[in-house]
Amino acid sequence: MFDSVLVANRGEIAVRVIRALRGLGIRSVAVYSDADADARHVRLADEAVRLGPAAARESYLSIERVVEAALATGARAVHPGYGFLAENAEFARACDKAGLVFIGPPAEAIEAMGDKIRAKLTVSAAGVPVVPGRTEVGMTDDDLVAASAEIGFPVLLKPSAGGGGKGMRLVRSADDLREAIESARREARGSFGDDALLVERFVDNPRHIEIQVLADAHGTVVHLGERECSLQRRHQKIIEEAPSPLLTPERREAMGRAAVEAARSVGYVGAGTVEFIVDGATGDYYFMEMNTRLQVEHPVTELVTGVDLVEQQLRVAAGEPLGFSSVELTGHAVEARVYAEDPARGFLPTGGTVLALAEPEGVRVDSALRVGLTVGSDYDPMLAKVVAHGATRAEALRRLRAALGRFVLLGVTTNIPFLRALLADEDVRAGDLDTGLVERKLDALVAADRPDEVLAAAALERQLSLRGDDPWERGDGWRVGEHAWTTWLIDGVPVRVRGDEVSVDGGEPVRLRAAVEGSSLVVGTRRYAMARAGDVLWLGADGGAWALTETRPAEVAGTAAAAGGGPVTSPMPGTVLVVRAAAGDEVTAGQPLFVVEAMKMEHTVTAPVAGVLAEVRVRAGQQVALDEPLAVVVPHEE
Template sequence: MRVFDTVLVANRGEIAVRVVRALRRAGIRSVAVFSDADADALHVRLADAAVRIGPAAARDSYLDAGRIVAAALETGARAVHPGYGFLAENAGFARACAEAGLVFIGPPVRAIEVMGDKIQAKLTAAAAGVPVVPGRAEPGMGDDELVAAATEIGFPVLVKPSAGGGGKGMRLVREAAGLREAVESARREARASFGDDALLVERYVSDPRHIEIQVLADAHGTTVHLGERECSLQRRHQKVIEEAPSPLLDADAREAMGRSAVLAAESVGYVGAGTVEFIVDGTTGEHFFLEMNTRLQVEHPVTELVTGVDLVEQQLRVAAGEPLGFTSVELRGHAVEARVYAEDPARGFLPTGGRVLLLREPDEVRVDSALREGLVVGSDYDPMLAKVIAHGATRAEALRRLDAALSRTAVLGVTTNVPFLRALLAHPDVRAGRLDTGLVERSLDALVPGGTPDDVLVAAGCDRFLALGGADPWERLTGWRVGERAWARWVLDGAEVRVRGVAPDVEVRVGDADPVRVTARREGDELVVGARRYAVARDGDALWLGRDGGAWQVVETAPDVAAARGASSGGPVTSPMPGTVLLVRAAEGEAVVAGQALFVVEAMKMEHTVTAPVDGVLTGVRVRPGDQVALDEQLAAVLPPEE
């Protein structure tokens, strides 16, 4: 049995933090790696040692196998834990570790190679007797062959990268008209995310449910499944809420899928922790093999909570040559996980960013997080910030506990998806367990309320009012005069907000609404308005207020500027997210129509096409491919043609 005195963690973010903490519990020295963007990250602070591996760009740091192996040798590491993402499923990296005398805490190279290629994975699984989704998965298919295959299978179809996962590069195509463009876009994103633009095409299963089986295998011939996880709640083919066990499966279905997962793992001589993903037809109950993730999964905590098995600890033991010591597990209770992303659901889940000004995370449930106050969330990496995981004796209890925990979560300075997660957890179909991968898209309008709530504008007005002065009317700048109290007036988020009174008793009016009387006072980093408490933080001219898991950035605008903006009839073209300009699809002076693609912006491994807002002429183009742009930065303008 090998003994690891030092292990290098070849990852970042919350998974690096989680592995570092597991190593500490095991009494093993941990080594972190970091790019320039992560020099002050939480995983760097927590590790026993840390090594810089390059600039912010992932290809020059976290995806550079040579630099990571060199860091391991330099620090005396005996083994490398890859986490998930980056090089976790890279056979070349696993091979480089072995050649350097390092233990790769993951499966054998052959397992990674076969299961990391979706085409080979499907062929191998089918040969082992595992049911697979109908489609065409042949190496080296060109665009014409993919188009022909999709036409043969029948629409709708999924175009998917052969390498990688996480929904990146995946395109759902419902009709032939958009197929070629989808193939081109999928190739670009696959090449950027995985360095491999090979694609496959398969039938889109109706009423689909995404269910996966966790497996563990040792080097002594034992392979065990630890039950399933339901991962049907997704946006952009990316999971947002996962749970264990699935509300769909009964004991017989669980055992059948478990057998299929074990067969798939054994077909490649698997060793370590892995996940076999299935698509399940919600109508017939048939399950089809999708892929095998040859690594730890983001959602592994829900399995840990219902089985009592620490999967990272088991990875370490298996990598050290120990046998598993068990052949089955018992599922106890129910666990649900919500992924907290730096994204704006109201803008189509586009990535956001900023500095964490204030942070509150619940302590009554499990939180796997890399967040800390002062952290700068940029556009270089995946937007997931943290995971909040609750366990209960029943599914209903777990859902209630998770929602309560999210309500006590506050991340000020960075827009997150927490309000969306709470709305999704409250959806009647989610509560009833009627899940499928299209539920979020169908319910999006109800799940993503727009605008700043009036109570937040009231609170923002109270904050501005309290900041103006003390109790002595001669010291205050609140518009007091002999005979009556005058209104203090601001334009906040485009709305006129007026406040008057003597704190803590004030009167607030938003727009043309009737005034409301409230009490308002500050208590440290909280603002108390009536019966509500708001976490508050200021960033320059912007005030951030958080309550019930939500966070709003309220910006004060000068009245004359607000009026000018309201009167504007122009058509500015702005970037919907911070990122990099990949393509410029129209030229200066070109006549364009509303909805025409003008720019393609990439951030956090995701592409977004920026379109013309109105018919007109493209003018004032300010960017070229490769330029970095900020959220809402103007890229160009579309002006109406002269009459």
């Protein structure tokens, strides 16, 4: 076994691997960019090495710098985690050339499965069913257009390289095809350095089921059952579970055999995942791709099999044979991914500084969060994973939803309330899943409005903060004999307070007793976690978190006037990739004006109204903040 391993990744997976190394008595070496200098994985490791600036290409994606860090610290092996260089054959070869063990499959297997076109051809030759489509090498835009017409809409454009839904585009009509090809190529080029695309028939409302495999260097390949990953947004998973509520033991064994054959076809060694699209109506399954690395959702497999996949990766890489030829599945496990994103705004990435944090106990939490952590736009927005195990599926779902309700994270808007709503959905509870469920039910799953009780709590906290020992110095409307009504504008909503009475937006007054207890605000029978960042008060309860700002009437009026003037703002913090119009141009409502990228995701910003583009305030390559003005459109009537 190795005595020292460098972890070539960041965030929660780096923390996960470092803890596994510590459990085996192996010295851990972390790497970090300037953005992660004080990150949790850096603090946890035995040693840490700076790679470079925040940009991933100059730090975590720099093969030369990672290899140099491993050699300089005396590491004998490198664990790539997932993402970044985990599926990079060039990196695997560079490690081997430097005398380092790459904890992953051979470079040839990475190349065979990392190129989706080559992967489909390889597994098809091994008898594994594949999704119908065109998987030719070097297809031009015209080739893709012709192939799509031949296959029939809807079609799915997919980058030949990479994974995680990056660069994938669902196209339902020929009118949208060329723009989708352009966007998919650009995102694939930025994420993987390769803009080659393939096109497949889109299976409406399929199920996404994957098989975990392990292979040693002595010829043994085993599967560890399946994971259901059908609950997705933007082709990226958000809730995963093991086993799948769809599969019978017979179907599980058949798909397991197909996954083993797919792994054998490329001489696979290590942990990997074979992903299938399954027709929920017929049960027919098709090979989609193989991820030649550890998966984000690996904890659910660990909880139902009792197999530590990271430990097995290390042992296989050290030359040890697998000590088993099959596994038994016990109980049920469900994982939820906590993202820095706003589901009410189309799952756009958010950001901020973690002001308060309490991760739930009684379940597994894989996380790199800490108070003071700044969540920026440089990397993927996933913050943590919460995983629950139960004797039954119903118990696991119940435990996970309850745990998310105990999760306190203030300072960054997350998807936790959305996850709790999704776990409570009747179709999810019944196991009636497909990859389109989230999109169909999004409006019902997203609570965009702040409850009145939260606005009332913020006004009461503001009132309490102004009370002093001297009644003549109080700012809470105190008068001799009784309090007077005081009106606060909380995010533009008038909230009137008099003593323990509160009226929100002209509603009937309600009597609520409020008190500050340490870092909590107790209002009636409800306890809120509380934190301040300048003029913003954060309140959190039942997994939800609200950022509330006291505003003045003039500011509210100014905002409303600006909204009527057609401002164009950035929907997320990130980088302007494309500027499609110039000042003075005539624009129509919905016309694409900018492309903003953050955390490996592109978003097209359109004109809110028809009119004239009075000014453009940004240029391509410029960093922008959430809601930062990009341009101003003057409507024709003005």
